[in-house]
Amino acid sequence: MSATTPSKLQKIIASGQLAVTSEVGPPRSADGAVIDHKAKLIKDYVDAINVTDNQTSVVRMCSLACCIRIKLMGLEPILQMVTRDRNRIALQSDILGAASFGINNMLCLTGDHQHFGDHSSCANVFDLDSTQLAMAVKMMRDEGKLLGGFEFQVRPEMFIGAAVNPFAGPNVFMRAIRMGKKAAAGVQFVQTQCIYNMDKMKEFMKIAVDRGLTEKVAVLAGITPMKNVGMAKYMQKRVPGMDVPDEIIKRMGGVPKEKQAEEGINLAIEQIEELKTVPGIRGFHIMAIEWEEKVPQIVERAGLYPRPQMDGA
Amino acid sequence: MRLQYPPTVRIIEVPCTGKVDIIHLLQAFEYGADGVIVVGCMEGDCHYQKGNLYAKTRVKRAKEILDKVGLGGERVAMFNLSSGMGGRFAEIIKEMTNKILELGPSPVRGAAAKAKATGAAGEVTA
Amino acid sequence: MIKAKPKPLEEIIDNVKDFNKLLIAGCDGCVTVCEAGGLKEVKILAAALRLYFTQAGKQVQVDEASLTRQCEKEYLAQLSDRMDGYDAAVSLACGVGAQYLAEMYNHKIVFPGVDTCFMGVNEERGLYSERCQACGRCILAETGGICPIARCSKRMLNGPCGGSDKGKCEINPDIPCAWELIYERLKTLGQLDRFERPVEPKDWSTSRDGGPRKIVREDLRI
Numbered sequence: 262m263s264a265t266t267p268s269k270l271q272k273i274i275a276s277g278q279l280a281v282t283s284e285v286g287p288p289r290s291a292d293g294a295v296i297d298h299k300a301k302l303i304k305d306y307v308d309a310i311n312v313t314d315n316q317t318s319v320v321r322m323c324s325l326a327c328c329i330r331i332k333l334m335g336l337e338p339i340l341q342m343v344t345r346d347r348n349r350i351a352l353q354s355d356i357l358g359a360a361s362f363g364i365n366n367m368l369c370l371t372g373d374h375q376h377f378g379d380h381s382s383c384a385n386v387f388d389l390d391s392t393q394l395a396m397a398v399k400m401m402r403d404e405g406k407l408l409g410g411f412e413f414q415v416r417p418e419m420f421i422g423a424a425v426n427p428f429a430g431p432n433v434f435m436r437a438i439r440m441g442k443k444a445a446a447g448v449q450f451v452q453t454q455c456i457y458n459m460d461k462m463k464e465f466m467k468i469a470v471d472r473g474l475t476e477k478v479a480v481l482a483g484i485t486p487m488k489n490v491g492m493a494k495y496m497q498k499r500v501p502g503m504d505v506p507d508e509i510i511k512r513m514g515g516v517p518k519e520k521q522a523e524e525g526i527n528l529a530i531e532q533i534e535e536l537k538t539v540p541g542i543r544g545f546h547i548m549a550i551e552w553e554e555k556v557p558q559i560v561e562r563a564g565l566y567p568r569p570q571m572d573g574a
Numbered sequence: 575m576r577l578q579y580p581p582t583v584r585i586i587e588v589p590c591t592g593k594v595d596i597i598h599l600l601q602a603f604e605y606g607a608d609g610v611i612v613v614g615c616m617e618g619d620c621h622y623q624k625g626n627l628y629a630k631t632r633v634k635r636a637k638e639i640l641d642k643v644g645l646g647g648e649r650v651a652m653f654n655l656s657s658g659m660g661g662r663f664a665e666i667i668k669e670m671t672n673k674i675l676e677l678g679p680s681p682v683r684g685a686a687a688k689a690k691a692t693g694a695a696g697e698v699t700a
Numbered sequence: 701m702i703k704a705k706p707k708p709l710e711e712i713i714d715n716v717k718d719f720n721k722l723l724i725a726g727c728d729g730c731v732t733v734c735e736a737g738g739l740k741e742v743k744i745l746a747a748a749l750r751l752y753f754t755q756a757g758k759q760v761q762v763d764e765a766s767l768t769r770q771c772e773k774e775y776l777a778q779l780s781d782r783m784d785g786y787d788a789a790v791s792l793a794c795g796v797g798a799q800y801l802a803e804m805y806n807h808k809i810v811f812p813g814v815d816t817c818f819m820g821v822n823e824e825r826g827l828y829s830e831r832c833q834a835c836g837r838c839i840l841a842e843t844g845g846i847c848p849i850a851r852c853s854k855r856m857l858n859g860p861c862g863g864s865d866k867g868k869c870e871i872n873p874d875i876p877c878a879w880e881l882i883y884e885r886l887k888t889l890g891q892l893d894r895f896e897r898p899v900e901p902k903d904w905s906t907s908r909d910g911g912p913r914k915i916v917r918e919d920l921r922i
Contacts, residue, residue: 426862
């Protein structure tokens with residue numbers, strides 16, 4: 262985490278306190294109020310808010326515009342950017358634009374293949390991949406240079422993030438060293454895939470700590486509360502790269518239907534408590550999918566409230 | 575056994591149904607056949623291991639082609655029999671003959687005859 | 701080799717139904733190997749078209765030919781004394797051959813009879829899979845001999861992505877994750893350091909992105 266930026270998220274992580282991020286999904290319409298509303302629900306309980314970039318390849322309001330809205334509300338956005346839809350010209354142009362609005366966090370992603378989305382017949386781009394996007398941001402920030410070599414004065418001050426999925430099996434070791442590759446490319450923090458398999462997460466973190474990777478990159482553990490046993494089963498069977506052990510299904514299914522939502526919240530809080538003791542975890546990324554209103558409760562009950570105030574942020 | 579079956583069938587012997595290509599099936603129709611039966615060994619009993627399975631896929635494709643060119647895929651069929659099933663062979667010939675009689679002559683044969691007739695008439699007028 | 705598959709017969713019929721003299725032109729190269737466009741496929745298509753026209757009561761001449769390669773002028777020239785006799789041709793060569801046939805006989809309509817799909821291997825008869833996208837600057841030496849550009853759905857140079865599951869691609873569990881393969885191969889070769897190093901953005905200008913490509917080999921030209 263060499264380069265220092267004005268990012269509040271970076272300051273909190275650097276201070277040694279556990280960071281909390283969450284995310285909002287933009288609407289499939291031009292209704293900006295949706296983002297404002299979702300951001301308001303969670304604003305006092307998180308340090309920064311991810312805005313997804315056409316997630317699952319479904320067309321939504323653009324991440325950059327939503328991030329600007331969030332920034333204008335006085336909150337701290339994390340601009341998610343996928344390389345699926347834009348080449349290096351468009352990506353670098355958007356990074357400059359984001360920086361001009363004082364956006365200081367980015368999450369560099371490759372993105373889901375368009376096969377899953379609402380425009381599966383489209384052409385994709387994939388000019389860069391997530392690691393190369395991080396390299397580009399780092400070059401722009403640290404050298405004031407575009408990939409094409411052009412040098413400029415006012416640099417984008419980005420705290421560079423990426424995603425990791427320790428569960429996209431079978432090889433945990435490979436996933437850990439790939440995080441190392443991202444760190445080498447300039448990534449300073451990562452948010453993980455939703456964690457349900459605690460053993461595998463611990464195995465991943467042990468490899469990361471042993472290889473010194475957690476010195477270079479802050480790991481924010483991904484937490485997604487289950488709404489009910491149906492969601493648990495869906496994530497187990499249908500979502501690629503998701504690892505939901507049978508015990509979770511059993512536990513969610515073991516309580517009456519009207520109590521399942523509460524059980525899901527309890528489970529999320531227990532996961533946070535357990536992960537707090539895992540070396541190398543520097544915070545939490547709480548992804549409450551279409552359930553943003555539960556984020557405050559989870560943050561509070563997990564002992565992560567109030568959020569620290571940082572000077573100048 | 576001296577089993578009786580309709581005299582409408584012309585038998586073409588091949589060493590194995592694996593020899594029968596789609597092109598043979600299609601040419602039979604070009605030459606005026608109303609239907610084609612491919613009779614192979616029982617599945618799993620091919621002397622050449624997979625000959626009858628190749629024939630099966632080719633008959634399937636020939637059916638698709640015949641459907642698309644307006645002849646109808648039901649004019650070609652494959653059956654798997656062992657050498658001890660002469661009785662069933664005679665039955666199949668009867669069944670298939672009846673089916674073809676129901677379907678009527680191949681449209682290719684009818685159209686070819688018609689084209690010839692009109693062609694001849696044209697010559698007369700000229 | 702180039703892999704192609706036959707176009708649906710109804711599409712070909714729709715293209716040629718108003719012509720009276722047709723040539724079905726095959727190619728004895730790549731498309732013969734994947735059984736989409738060789739002499740045998742020419743005979744099948746020609747027979748099918750003749751059956752179609754005859755049952756429809758039309759007298760259409762459908763002739764057959766197959767050339768050693770349709771991507772070379774010398775072989776295409778073998779049709780020079782015949783082409784005037786046809787209204788149209790259906791080429792069963794790949795898109796390269798079909799175009800070159802049309803270019804050589806530019807007063808004739810040439811319809812494609814196959815869909816050209818990719819450059820790939822014969823895994824077994826009737827099963828072909830992609831291996832190369834002709835990016836113009838081969839990186840196989842760095843990736844353990846497995847091409848992520850052709851074989852990763854996101855053509856990632858720093859894979860695998862987070863969507864691969866149990867070693868399979870997120871878009872189709874029948875497709876192996878190229879980066880899982882690369883990782884395993886590099887491990888076998890004792891080259892895992894290659895996997896750990898970030899790969900710089902690729903110069904795509906030698907690929908399709910650089911516009912239509914041409915190779916000029918002065919050492920071969922006279």
